[in-house]
Amino acid sequence: MKNIFKVLVLGVFLCLFSDANAQIKTPAASQGAKLETTVGLTTISLDYSRPSKSGRKIYGELVPFDAMWRTGANKNSMITFSDDVMIGGSQVKGGTYAIFTKPGKASWEVYFYLDTENWGTPEKWDDTKVAAKVMATPQTVSTTETFTLNIANVTNESCHLEISWDNVTVPVKIEVPTDKKVSAAISQVMAGPSAGDYYNAARYYREAKKDLSQALAWMNKSIEMGNDKFWVLRQKSLIEADMGNYKGAIATANSSLAKAKEAGNNDYIKMNMDSIAAWSKK
Template sequence: MKKLVFVLFLFSAMVNAQVKAPQPSPFGKLEQKVGLTDITVEYSRPSMRGRTIFGDLVPYDKMWRTGANENTKITFSDDVVIKGKKLKKGTYAIFTIPMEENWEVIFYSDVSNWGLPKQWDESKVALKVEANTDSMPFDMETFTIVIDELTNSSAVLNFLWESTVAYLPIEVPTDEMVMESIKTTMKANPTSNDYYAAANYYFEEVKDMKQSLEWINKAIDMQEETPFWMLRRKSLIQAKMGMKKDAIKTAELSLKSAQKAGNDDYVKMNEESIEEWSK
């Protein structure tokens, strides 16, 4: 009986034993918020390993899985615009056709494939766009996807490998979402932070500066002791409106408050602005 138990234990251990070793194309995940939109990329990352990539390992003018192993997937939490074309929110597989001058990028609604689909279904192509390419002055050893050049309403999706980068501009509906949020909140019971956020957005997007100043004043009026960063923003709004004397007075208040708080960054910024606006 003991022998049988030992044999069963040994067999179980052999079945459950697995060799753990690094994958040749490790999994990577990129999460980026652009404005108010979440973009997530999941992909496997092959490396050059001394091989020539484009035009050899990855042939020109043929569809590529854009990575390794399972589909490279991208998820958008909101509808977006890519190179002027609309793409509905959701998750898509990314397939590409690298060419010497540019790439064709395909967003495919079926993400369940290992590599390329066994049978291509054109009805599952949600979007097909052309990506521009540039040569890099160095080699990127491991295939890399990057989202950069971030603004409140846009970003650039980059594919980097070997000495090539292919890139696509992406626009997100930040302005539409923020304006609706401001409209709804202002009809309810806005807080000081709500007024500040609205004023700050109008300032950064160069909208109605008069409205921005009105909101920042309401935000300040609701504070027992106005924070230096809120005064700093008001001074910048006033300066943009051409109210330099008022901007200097507000910046001086922000400066004193920042000194009291021991925030050297805001002390420096206010001193520089006061000097600039005094000329």
């Protein structure tokens, strides 16, 4: 009986010890890191793991020359662009890419790769998944103990992705479409409001019970610019009815009704028919 009791006590102790031990957290050998920054009007973010030098010779030994490298540790390092960018003369679509490199003594090959779900390098390399490949020149610098990816030399139009570890930094230029975006915005504003702008302004004025004459003028401008969808005509008919012009409202509602039938939109068919019936009694 005593032996059974001892076994039970020992079992409970082991369970408690096991549970307590399972709750102990220790630092990862290669710490995770995330960075997000704005370059011009484009957001660029990095997500990677950071191995440490720890007295080792890195390039040519731990990281062989002329062999594909995950460029960090654990899962492949990743970079995300909010807009299309230019890298090494290649246009890279906005999105997330894995960063792989092939270090060399005099130059590095830097790859931006579409498949981002790799633990290390891809088991089977696929050239069709290379969004951009850049030849970069390594620079000798003071020692960087922990592997670092950084966005440096930031201007409104470009930046450099810097890959730094040991006594080497490799810069890769990235060009962002700031001028293109700003120029497009300026052109749009200077060209005047769009059909959608006129529609939104007119609808707001009606719903806010402001100047209905102005609302109608804006709605007509939107329609003149080709925005004659059934929901736009519906809003115009409501403005006309609010102004007491029921004859005009019915005519516009009939136009909206015809387009709603063409589109197969039963909600607008019913709303227009109900309004026409009500306004016909005015």
